[in-house]
Amino acid sequence: MAAVEQTLDERPAPGRWPQGAAWIDGHLVPIGEARIPILDLGFTRSDVTYDVVHVWRGSFFRLADHLKRFTASMRGLRLTIEQGDAAITAILADCVRATGLRDAYVAMICTRGAPAPGKPRHPAFCANRFYAYALPWVWVMPPEMQARGAHLIVAQTPRIPPDSVDPTIKNYHWGDLTRALFEARDAGADNAVLLDSDGYVTEGPGFNVFAVIDGAVVSPDRGALEGVTRLSVLELCAELGIPARLGRLTADDLRNADEVFCATTAGGVMPASRIDGRILSNDRPGPISARLRERYWQKHDEGWHATPVDYD
Amino acid sequence: MAAVEQTLDERPAPGRWPQGAAWIDGHLVPIGEARIPILDLGFTRSDVTYDVVHVWRGSFFRLADHLKRFTASMRGLRLTIEQGDAAITAILADCVRATGLRDAYVAMICTRGAPAPGKPRHPAFCANRFYAYALPWVWVMPPEMQARGAHLIVAQTPRIPPDSVDPTIKNYHWGDLTRALFEARDAGADNAVLLDSDGYVTEGPGFNVFAVIDGAVVSPDRGALEGVTRLSVLELCAELGIPARLGRLTADDLRNADEVFCATTAGGVMPASRIDGRILSNDRPGPISARLRERYWQKHDEGWHATPVDYD
Numbered sequence: 001m002a003a004v005e006q007t008l009d010e011r012p013a014p015g016r017w018p019q020g021a022a023w024i025d026g027h028l029v030p031i032g033e034a035r036i037p038i039l040d041l042g043f044t045r046s047d048v049t050y051d052v053v054h055v056w057r058g059s060f061f062r063l064a065d066h067l068k069r070f071t072a073s074m075r076g077l078r079l080t081i082e083q084g085d086a087a088i089t090a091i092l093a094d095c096v097r098a099t100g101l102r103d104a105y106v107a108m109i110c111t112r113g114a115p116a117p118g119k120p121r122h123p124a125f126c127a128n129r130f131y132a133y134a135l136p137w138v139w140v141m142p143p144e145m146q147a148r149g150a151h152l153i154v155a156q157t158p159r160i161p162p163d164s165v166d167p168t169i170k171n172y173h174w175g176d177l178t179r180a181l182f183e184a185r186d187a188g189a190d191n192a193v194l195l196d197s198d199g200y201v202t203e204g205p206g207f208n209v210f211a212v213i214d215g216a217v218v219s220p221d222r223g224a225l226e227g228v229t230r231l232s233v234l235e236l237c238a239e240l241g242i243p244a245r246l247g248r249l250t251a252d253d254l255r256n257a258d259e260v261f262c263a264t265t266a267g268g269v270m271p272a273s274r275i276d277g278r279i280l281s282n283d284r285p286g287p288i289s290a291r292l293r294e295r296y297w298q299k300h301d302e303g304w305h306a307t308p309v310d311y312d
Numbered sequence: 313m314a315a316v317e318q319t320l321d322e323r324p325a326p327g328r329w330p331q332g333a334a335w336i337d338g339h340l341v342p343i344g345e346a347r348i349p350i351l352d353l354g355f356t357r358s359d360v361t362y363d364v365v366h367v368w369r370g371s372f373f374r375l376a377d378h379l380k381r382f383t384a385s386m387r388g389l390r391l392t393i394e395q396g397d398a399a400i401t402a403i404l405a406d407c408v409r410a411t412g413l414r415d416a417y418v419a420m421i422c423t424r425g426a427p428a429p430g431k432p433r434h435p436a437f438c439a440n441r442f443y444a445y446a447l448p449w450v451w452v453m454p455p456e457m458q459a460r461g462a463h464l465i466v467a468q469t470p471r472i473p474p475d476s477v478d479p480t481i482k483n484y485h486w487g488d489l490t491r492a493l494f495e496a497r498d499a500g501a502d503n504a505v506l507l508d509s510d511g512y513v514t515e516g517p518g519f520n521v522f523a524v525i526d527g528a529v530v531s532p533d534r535g536a537l538e539g540v541t542r543l544s545v546l547e548l549c550a551e552l553g554i555p556a557r558l559g560r561l562t563a564d565d566l567r568n569a570d571e572v573f574c575a576t577t578a579g580g581v582m583p584a585s586r587i588d589g590r591i592l593s594n595d596r597p598g599p600i601s602a603r604l605r606e607r608y609w610q611k612h613d614e615g616w617h618a619t620p621v622d623y624d
Contacts, residue, residue: 035347045486165487174357
């Protein structure tokens, strides 16, 4: 199924834009030309939600879960678009096909749109917009960092509280996360974990956080995105007979854990080896983290939750 | 002084684009064609600061104050651009000249930029970007609403705390403010005021808030933008012999005040007449609010803090 309105003559040949392709206003364009209106409230008010699904070896991974969350996020912000799941799927596939990429980072975005001339200046009066793009695979933490284990800090900057901006609605309010990334860099670390105002662990910039304590995997039960990769981790734990639960974690729980790892669509299971300078698991990925990471990719090769992309 | 790199043949004639003009990547374009890259972290991470100055009857108002705050905001986010104050001023004037507008809303924006291919995925490695645009005058509250007094609510949604995202660095993290705007609309009100997590008044979506209590003007001393119009209000109070101060205000202080008004660049001094359904000042703008509003515009006509735009 082709979602793009371009005529056959205009449509890009499969694989024409390996650096990335985007769907903007009903047309596929190379990523370098992909732009949004400067007046879109998605930019000027960060009034926007999005989701990211990955393509691995030619198949979308857990596409249905990402579409379900994206739809829920739009509903949560009172955003509506004409495209349903089938149309979105077709647009995402069109983007991937235009890149020809077998491994890709694929984003779907819904913005509030620009204020309509002559209408009241309230977001309720805007026509919402859908955008999408596919890029070459992105690693939030590169493979060499995953192999040695990431060096994390617990940031001083607290996460934006859920009652101000709901973290389960995937959003671009990254001011706190960006500050934490600079804190990490200033400390000579790779990345950061943020606490809520009560001192409990929430998440990092673009990933869920997990601690292994007394052989059980624990991830925060609040203040964090309900990650699709987090769900995969919980399913893998069940399969492997590793106890796993969502619960509260303090910074000290994390520092005293046997292992710490992170999880995200753009990276999978990513082990840490240091936190605030403390060395975990003998300065390398711990055994449970390593096992989950290995199994996560092995399952991809077995076709787990895979939706093949039609590249022709 | 002309800041735009376009050749004379390419440069728009003065007044060519009355609907708005923007400066994008060194070129002036009509506002309908003004777009930013979809991969700019200014969009995908709301990693951006901005400022808005107005032009009234052909002159910028308090341009130096806006440039000073914009520069401080960039410094606060570790953003750097090649343009200094003189170059920014020339670009803003070019935008206004291209519209021919005597009354205009003029924005300057600095974004983090897009991640650089082949460099680490950290915002420290991005080339930051400057954008600007001029639009026909925008009223955050239209004149008829100002004349009857705005109907406000105290929102349930709390403002994002300053230790997560600093409100004195002007930013697009409007998730909480947008929620509050929907709360206001659902309640049949015009607009909203947000509290911090301790119950103190902060600000509204794009404006500072003031209460008149026992003849004195009070505006929150924390959790709010250090508004340039707020500064004008304080100066006008001094001139008119009205006691004024920054201090703490609770929701009840606001509800029990003699008068309430709001202030912003895109609207000036904007009186309220109701808050949470309670009627203030006999359901019309109170005398001190009305006097400040009148004097604010009168002073504009007298050339207060004015920098004339060269329209030729």
